[in-house]
Amino acid sequence: xxxxxxxxxxxxxxxxxxxxxxxxxxxxxxxxxxxxxxxxxxxxxxxxxxxxxxxxxxxxxxxxxxxxxxxxxxxxxxxxxxxxxxxxxxxxxxxxxxxxxxxxxxxxxxxxxxxxxxxxxxxxxxxxxxxxxxxxxxxxxxxxxxxxxxxxxxxxxxxxxxxxxxxxxxxxxxxxxxxxxxxxxxxxxxxxxxxxxxxxxxxxxxxxxxxxxxxxxxxxxxxxxxxxxxxxxxxxxxxxxxxxxxxxxxxxxxxxxxxxxxxxx
Amino acid sequence: xxxxxxxxxxxxxxxxxxxxxxxxxxxxxxxxxxxxxxxxxxxxxxxxxxxxxxxxxxxxxxxxxxxxxxxxxxxxxxxxxxxxxxxxxxxxxxxxxxxxxxxxxxxxxxxxxxxxxxxxxxxxxxxxxxxxxxxxxxxxxxxxxxxxxxxxxxxxxxxxxxxxxxxxxxxxxxxxxxxxxxxxxxxxxxxxxxxxxxxxxxxxxxxxxxxxxxxxxxxxxxxxxxxxxxxxxxxxxxxxxxxxxxxxxxxxxxxxxxxxxxxxx
Numbered sequence: 083x084x085x086x087x088x089x090x091x092x093x094x095x096x097x098x099x100x101x102x103x104x105x106x107x108x109x110x111x112x113x114x115x116x117x118x119x120x121x122x123x124x125x126x127x128x129x130x131x132x133x134x135x136x137x138x139x140x141x142x143x144x145x146x147x148x149x150x151x152x153x154x155x156x157x158x159x160x161x162x163x164x165x166x167x168x169x170x171x172x173x174x175x176x177x178x179x180x181x182x183x184x185x186x187x188x189x190x191x192x193x194x195x196x197x198x199x200x201x202x203x204x205x206x207x208x209x210x211x212x213x214x215x216x217x218x219x220x221x222x223x224x225x226x227x228x229x230x231x232x233x234x235x236x237x238x239x240x241x242x243x244x245x246x247x248x249x250x251x252x253x254x255x256x257x258x259x260x261x262x263x264x265x266x267x268x269x270x271x272x273x274x275x276x277x278x279x280x281x282x283x284x285x286x287x288x289x290x291x292x293x294x295x296x297x298x299x300x301x302x303x304x305x306x307x308x309x310x311x312x313x314x315x316x317x318x319x320x321x322x323x324x325x326x327x328x329x330x331x332x333x334x335x336x337x338x339x340x341x342x343x344x345x346x347x
Numbered sequence: 348x349x350x351x352x353x354x355x356x357x358x359x360x361x362x363x364x365x366x367x368x369x370x371x372x373x374x375x376x377x378x379x380x381x382x383x384x385x386x387x388x389x390x391x392x393x394x395x396x397x398x399x400x401x402x403x404x405x406x407x408x409x410x411x412x413x414x415x416x417x418x419x420x421x422x423x424x425x426x427x428x429x430x431x432x433x434x435x436x437x438x439x440x441x442x443x444x445x446x447x448x449x450x451x452x453x454x455x456x457x458x459x460x461x462x463x464x465x466x467x468x469x470x471x472x473x474x475x476x477x478x479x480x481x482x483x484x485x486x487x488x489x490x491x492x493x494x495x496x497x498x499x500x501x502x503x504x505x506x507x508x509x510x511x512x513x514x515x516x517x518x519x520x521x522x523x524x525x526x527x528x529x530x531x532x533x534x535x536x537x538x539x540x541x542x543x544x545x546x547x548x549x550x551x552x553x554x555x556x557x558x559x560x561x562x563x564x565x566x567x568x569x570x571x572x573x574x575x576x577x578x579x580x581x582x583x584x585x586x587x588x589x590x591x592x593x594x595x596x597x598x599x600x601x602x603x604x605x606x607x608x609x610x611x612x
Contacts, residue, residue, distance in 0.1 A: 104499070107495070107499065108502060110492060110494070110495040111491045111492055111495050111496070111497075111498055111502070112491060112492060113491075113492040136495070136497070136499075137494065137495035137497065138495065179513060224509075225512070225513075225516060226376045226377060226378075226512070227375060227376055227377060227378040227512075229375070229402065230372070230375040230376050230401070230402035230403065231376070232376075232401070232402065233376055234369070234372065234401075236502070237372075237373060237376070237501070237502070237505050240502050240505065240506070241505070241509060244489075244506060244509075247490070247491070247492075248444060248490075251490055297601065297604070300604050300608070302600065302601065302604055312597065315593070315594065315597060316594075316597060319588050319590060319591075319594045319597075319598075320588065321588075322587075322588040322589065323584050323585065323586075323587040323588030324587065325584060326437055326584075328580070329437070329580065329581075329584040332577060332580060332581060332584075333584075335567065336562065336567065339562070339565050339567055340605050340608065343565070343605065343608030
């Protein structure tokens with residue numbers, strides 16, 4: 083992730099160790115590292131966390147526990163709180179995609195001085211209470227299906243971590259010379275594996291011509307009027323797949339078999 | 348979600364009922380509804396799925412089970428496969444954010460005719476195998492932490508569902524003032540003529556199976572070790588061109604001629 087320090091993740095009053103573990107895995111997937119637990123219901127360490135953490139084992143092992151949210155925020159200077167329910171609070175409300183560049187921007191400015199952005203998540207059932215929300219700079223609500231706005235804890239963590247990651251990668255790419263950016267934003271793209279060599283236009287034409295000759299000899303095209311149309315359609319289809327050299331070789335092998343079949347007659 | 352039909356979700360050989368349930372919850376959060384299971388390890392229904400599904404209970408209850416991936420794709424004409432590991436496959440590779448508008452664009456064009464886009468996810472441990480990947484139009488890889496690229500199944504489903512949802516909401520918002528946002532410009536390979544109907548995944552699978560049988564009978568594949576590799580390469584190439592119904596019909600015509608040629612011998 084280059085020089086960009088990820089936001090810290092703060093779980094307020096988390097309940098199940100499994101959920102804490104799954105949250106750590108989601109953090110690890112997206113390159114976040116700093117997990118803080120405020121007053122976890124079942125104490126800490128929690129044996130149920132590790133199996134769910136998968137590659138995020140190190141995040142569980144280095145997680146810090148705090149008695150109060152205030153303590154957990156000792157070095158957090160920009161706090162984003164997630165909430166499924168709208169509150170009557172005089173606070174800015176944003177969505178995950180819009181807030182991600184703000185997290186990146188904060189780090190650009192402040193991380194060197196030991197000030198971090200933080201993502202705050204509430205307890206599984208109840209979410210964040212009003213006192214916790216009051217500490218946040220921004221409240222984030224994802225525009226989810228109105229029939230099912232409640233994410234499980236690990237999904238909520240993953241959603242914010244993913245949005246941060248994409249914004250951070252974009253930020254890093256944008257800071258590089260234009261040349262290197264373009265290949266990243268270009269998509270969909272073919273694999274760049276050097277063994278995959280696209281066939282030349284000549285090689286394609288040679289294949290088409292051979293295919294058409296074989297089909298002509300077997301009266302495949304029906305009427306003379308239809309022949310050019312069907313040939314063009316075949317060329318269009320076979321070209322659209324952008325055949326590689328190896329693929330054309332395989333197709334030629336099939337044509338040879340085809341010709342031999344006739345030879346038997 | 349307005350008039351936009353969401354993509355169907357296909358889980359290939361899923362193992363744990365809990366994961367299927369969590370995937371359904373993630374779908375529900377993002378407004379997806381159609382869940383298809385190919386050869387679930389522990390059979391179906393699976394009692395472990397419902398508790399994890401939360402608000403996605405209805406998705407679990409209406410999930411359909413198929414014996415083969417080909418069957419599950421009977422009405423799917425644009426298939427996006429997720430893979431954590433890069434493969435040496437000559438297929439377009441994209442990322443979740445770039446592919447989401449393609450899913451939206453496909454639906455804009457084709458959903459009224461009962462043709463759907465699909466999101467394909469592999470088994471928990473092993474992911475998608477090469478034969479499954481070969482049926483996809485595009486492979487999606489999320490740019491995750493290189494130290495932890497493996498998402499749990501529900502996270503992977505959530506990631507794709509969320510990216511689809513944001514793209515769909517954006518599309519609807521952009522289309523409101525003037526219905527001018529052309530979905531057709533978003534998807535480079537998609538034919539735009541309304542008479543051009545993409546073939547379903549099942550139809551592709553049927554064609555491949557027939558081609559392979561013909562070639563097998565003529566000992567095309569040489570050694571038994573090489574046969575699966577060559578078959579996969581052929582499937583990959585023929586899929587990459589996103590064949591239309593008419594094109595597959597033409598190719599079937601060629602195969603018929605091929606078979607008759609043998610009959611002459």
